[in-house]
Amino acid sequence: MTRRPDRITSAFRFAVLALALALFCLPQGRALADDPSIVTAIAKADDASAFGLDIDVAGPAKPALVLLRHPYRVALDFDATLAAAKLPELKGDKLVKDMRHGLIGADRYRLILTLTGAARPELTVTPQATGSRVGLRLMPGDDAAFAAAAATTTRKIEASAKVSARPQFVVVLDPGHGGIDNGATGEKGTEEKTVNLAFGIALRDALAEYPEVKVLMTREDDTFIPLNERAAIARRAGANLMLSLHADSIRYRDLRGATVYTLSEKASDSLSREIADSENSSDRFAGPEWDQDAPEIHDILVDLVRRETEGLSEHFALRLVTDLRNGQIRLINNPKRSAGFRVLRAPDVPSILLEMGYLSNPDDEKDLTSERWQKRLAGILAHSIADFAKSR
Numbered sequence: 001m002t003r004r005p006d007r008i009t010s011a012f013r014f015a016v017l018a019l020a021l022a023l024f025c026l027p028q029g030r031a032l033a034d035d036p037s038i039v040t041a042i043a044k045a046d047d048a049s050a051f052g053l054d055i056d057v058a059g060p061a062k063p064a065l066v067l068l069r070h071p072y073r074v075a076l077d078f079d080a081t082l083a084a085a086k087l088p089e090l091k092g093d094k095l096v097k098d099m100r101h102g103l104i105g106a107d108r109y110r111l112i113l114t115l116t117g118a119a120r121p122e123l124t125v126t127p128q129a130t131g132s133r134v135g136l137r138l139m140p141g142d143d144a145a146f147a148a149a150a151a152t153t154t155r156k157i158e159a160s161a162k163v164s165a166r167p168q169f170v171v172v173l174d175p176g177h178g179g180i181d182n183g184a185t186g187e188k189g190t191e192e193k194t195v196n197l198a199f200g201i202a203l204r205d206a207l208a209e210y211p212e213v214k215v216l217m218t219r220e221d222d223t224f225i226p227l228n229e230r231a232a233i234a235r236r237a238g239a240n241l242m243l244s245l246h247a248d249s250i251r252y253r254d255l256r257g258a259t260v261y262t263l264s265e266k267a268s269d270s271l272s273r274e275i276a277d278s279e280n281s282s283d284r285f286a287g288p289e290w291d292q293d294a295p296e297i298h299d300i301l302v303d304l305v306r307r308e309t310e311g312l313s314e315h316f317a318l319r320l321v322t323d324l325r326n327g328q329i330r331l332i333n334n335p336k337r338s339a340g341f342r343v344l345r346a347p348d349v350p351s352i353l354l355e356m357g358y359l360s361n362p363d364d365e366k367d368l369t370s371e372r373w374q375k376r377l378a379g380i381l382a383h384s385i386a387d388f389a390k391s392r
């Protein structure tokens, strides 16, 4: 009991810090309604038959309950919320093995509990004078009940929490290179940065046909942007997909066709490693102020989120290759490859890098600079993106 004031004080200090940070980060003139909610306290609230947590939130709380199996996990996702509270300690809890929390997006907060077995969760949201109290109760349950809860609880909470329209699918188009960084140069003097931007704009225009897809671009003119910053733009936008657009050159002059790349620590082959090294060297143009890697988000959750993101990136890449093939866009052999592209490193944004073709090949150079060809490729990609958006 004597420790309680301490905990309140430190939680309060966290809250003030988070609030200050939130206010500092908000663009000027942002409407009050957009201000993030803040988790100010998390306390154990067990009773004889249930594991319990009470989560106090300053501001509105609309948590979504997410249930995962293998192992059994219960997650609470809070949109537009920052955390300023510590987790209570687990002591002899039979149902819960591990508890973690952190930000999984620009202002999306997740609390995740790993269970020792199946459970029956109950979620309540009670309005309070200064915000809301979210109550989570876990009763012992069986696998069937857990699966059933997964099907119903999430829908119920979402239905009561979401009054606004379905959130839009946000895609960030990233025309590679720019400014001082020209990228590759074709035999006829075509600069890669110009091709990438022209195609980015063509793709944005093609996507205008799909109002459910919101398009953002990392650059709309001839500006240099470091690689980390490109990924950061996608993260800040809460993007559902990022497409980095390129048209590099390679020492094999005969090689032509498009390649779809995803991120991997180890390159799928030596050509991919060469391309990734060449793309990553873009940052040699960045000043010392860009030297540091962007700070990682709360690392205890990164792995979980990253795995989800990798799966989605892979899924989109495979679909895109099929769509390009069906659309008769020339592809290189084994067109789905992977390597350590720095621009694809946002842990929470599914990302792919498209090499549309090689400027080192005269036929590809002709295609890449042809408005008709760009339009055709843009149409296929736009359709592919809209399809992916629908499936999410």
Ligand SMILES: [Zn+2]
Pocket: 176, 177, 183, 184, 192, 245, 246, 247, 248, 279
């Ligand atoms: Zn490039």
